[in-house]
Amino acid sequence: MWGSMFRWLDPYAKPETLYHLCGRLLPYLMGLAVFTLVLGNIWGLAFSPADYQQGDSYRIIYIHVPSAIWSMGAYSSMAIAAFIGLVWQIRVAQWAVLAIAPIGAVYTAIALITGAAWGKPMWGTWWVWDARLTSELVLLFLYLGVIALAGAFSEAARGIKVASLLAIVGVVNLPIIHFSVEWWNTLHQGATITKFAKPSIDPSMLWPLLVSLLGFALLLAALTCLRLRSQILMFEQHRPWVRQLVESKNGEQN
Amino acid sequence: MVMWRSLIKRELQLLGRQKADWLNPLVFFLLVLSLFPLGIGPEPGMLKQIAPGLVWIAALLSVLLSAERLFKDDYRYGVIEQLVAGRQGLFSYVTAKICCHWLSTGVPLILVSPLIAVLLGLDWQSWQVLIVTLILGTPVLSLLSVLGAALTMAADKGGILQALIILPLYIPLLIFASGAMEAAATALPYTGQLAVLLAFLLFALALVPLAVRQALRMNVG
Numbered sequence: 001m002w003g004s005m006f007r008w009l010d011p012y013a014k015p016e017t018l019y020h021l022c023g024r025l026l027p028y029l030m031g032l033a034v035f036t037l038v039l040g041n042i043w044g045l046a047f048s049p050a051d052y053q054q055g056d057s058y059r060i061i062y063i064h065v066p067s068a069i070w071s072m073g074a075y076s077s078m079a080i081a082a083f084i085g086l087v088w089q090i091r092v093a094q095w096a097v098l099a100i101a102p103i104g105a106v107y108t109a110i111a112l113i114t115g116a117a118w119g120k121p122m123w124g125t126w127w128v129w130d131a132r133l134t135s136e137l138v139l140l141f142l143y144l145g146v147i148a149l150a151g152a153f154s155e156a157a158r159g160i161k162v163a164s165l166l167a168i169v170g171v172v173n174l175p176i177i178h179f180s181v182e183w184w185n186t187l188h189q190g191a192t193i194t195k196f197a198k199p200s201i202d203p204s205m206l207w208p209l210l211v212s213l214l215g216f217a218l219l220l221a222a223l224t225c226l227r228l229r230s231q232i233l234m235f236e237q238h239r240p241w242v243r244q245l246v247e248s249k250n251g252e253q254n
Numbered sequence: 255m256v257m258w259r260s261l262i263k264r265e266l267q268l269l270g271r272q273k274a275d276w277l278n279p280l281v282f283f284l285l286v287l288s289l290f291p292l293g294i295g296p297e298p299g300m301l302k303q304i305a306p307g308l309v310w311i312a313a314l315l316s317v318l319l320s321a322e323r324l325f326k327d328d329y330r331y332g333v334i335e336q337l338v339a340g341r342q343g344l345f346s347y348v349t350a351k352i353c354c355h356w357l358s359t360g361v362p363l364i365l366v367s368p369l370i371a372v373l374l375g376l377d378w379q380s381w382q383v384l385i386v387t388l389i390l391g392t393p394v395l396s397l398l399s400v401l402g403a404a405l406t407m408a409a410d411k412g413g414i415l416q417a418l419i420i421l422p423l424y425i426p427l428l429i430f431a432s433g434a435m436e437a438a439a440t441a442l443p444y445t446g447q448l449a450v451l452l453a454f455l456l457f458a459l460a461l462v463p464l465a466v467r468q469a470l471r472m473n474v475g
Contacts, residue, residue, distance in 0.1 A: 086468075138422050138425060141418070141421075141422040142422055144418065145418050145419035145422065146419075148415055148418055148419070149405060149406070149409070149415065149419055152406065152409035152410055152411050152415050153408060153409055153410065154410055155475070158408065158472065158473070158475050159409075161472045162405050162406075162409075162469060162472050162473065165405065165465065165468055165469055165472065166405055166419055168465075169401070169423070169465055170422075170423075172461070173422075173423050173426075176426050176454075177422070177423075177425050177426055180425065180426035180429045180430065181425070181429065183429070184429045184433070
């Protein structure tokens with residue numbers, strides 16, 4: 001059943017097809033990402049009302065929450081790509097792992113830095129050993145581990161496989177780490193938007209946040225396409241189609 | 255089973271001949287523990303308070319240290335390549351390796367725990383809990399360290415890389431093991447933490463050997 005359900009995806013496992021697909025998607029994704037990010041942030045920073053308790057400093061939420069949510073989203077997508085890459089031995093999925101990892105690491109770093117900047121005026125300290133902060137820090141370490149492991153092998157294809165395995169081990173471990181540190185210590189405010197309950201935020205603040213959230217997701221997708229394209233070119237550099245591509249590009253310039 | 259027994263025998267013989275492989279981590283463990291009182295002051299009250307975290311961090315580091323060279327020789331001499339090509343013995347090899355790693359690093363830590371209790375001024379109750387957490391926790395340490403060693407086996411830069419990828423995975427263990435000891439020190443119930451440690455052990459025991467086998471296959475390529 002599974003085999004026939006995903007048969008339509010098969011052509012995209014071919015690096016050349018995927019390269020061109022990413023190339024076609026990239027301008028739309030990037031354009032939409034820039035549009036939604038600009039819209040969400042201007043709306044959030046300039047037009048949404050100030051918080052009754054936190055004043056204007058809460059506005060960092062429009063960067064902090066999307067980057068924190070998508071730092072985890074990026075890790076899940078990386079782990080899914082790793083799983084597909086290892087189980088069905090699809091090379092482009094393995095390359096996607098390496099394409100996503102640095103983007104996710106930067107999202108995690110943004111979430112940590114903006115969190116520290118928000119924590120200073122609100123909690124009076126840059127950093128506390130709170131459960132959510134600690135899980136996010138551990139997430140950053142997991143990303144760095146995957147990136148470092150992939151780079152440690154002289155044979156790049158082998159490094160990527162091993163790093164994919166580590167990404168899967170990490171995703172099994174992540175919930176355990178999360179609940180361990182939760183049990184250990186928590187000070188962070190509860191989640192602002194959840195799927196199952198009414199959000200604890202006014203709609204006038206929620207809408208720009210949702211737009212910003214969409215913007216970060218689109219940016220993640222766009223950057224993944226961009227990086228995946230260069231990964232494909234790097235690993236396929238000796239293939240005829242890449243040579244033809246380079247030659248035709250050179251021909252256009254001359 | 256015959257294969258497994260002979261692999262265990264081989265590992266134990268190797269450990270008997272290369273005593274530094276299991277003696278050095280043990281000495282390292284005791285050394286790190288004796289550095290802390292020198293660094294932060296010898297007040298017994300303070301030592302007692304930080305003892306749980308201290309013992310467990312020293313244990314993680316020494317187990318990690320011992321795992322670094324775990325597969326290097328077998329990889330260099332082609333043993334692992336043969337096992338991967340042979341399609342039969344790899345899983346037995348992995349489980350034998352994990353068992354012997356625990357016997358050579360986890361068990362000595364448990365055996366020297368009375369000495370730790372004396373050094374850090376632990377009372378009878380805390381010492382008992384320390385032993386239980388070590389019995390439940392050190393096999394998990396061994397499992398994860400073996401996984402780290404397997405992942406980085408063919409890497410050009412081992413050592414610090416292994417620490418980078420495996421230390422984050424130790425965090426839950428550290429939290430619950432030192433949590434149990436802290437609870438015991440303040441006369442609170444600690445069986446909950448011990449149950450969680452046991453759950454970690456069973457979970458890791460079920461999954462880690464499979465991951466290690468896969469990692470070895472990938473490293474041989």
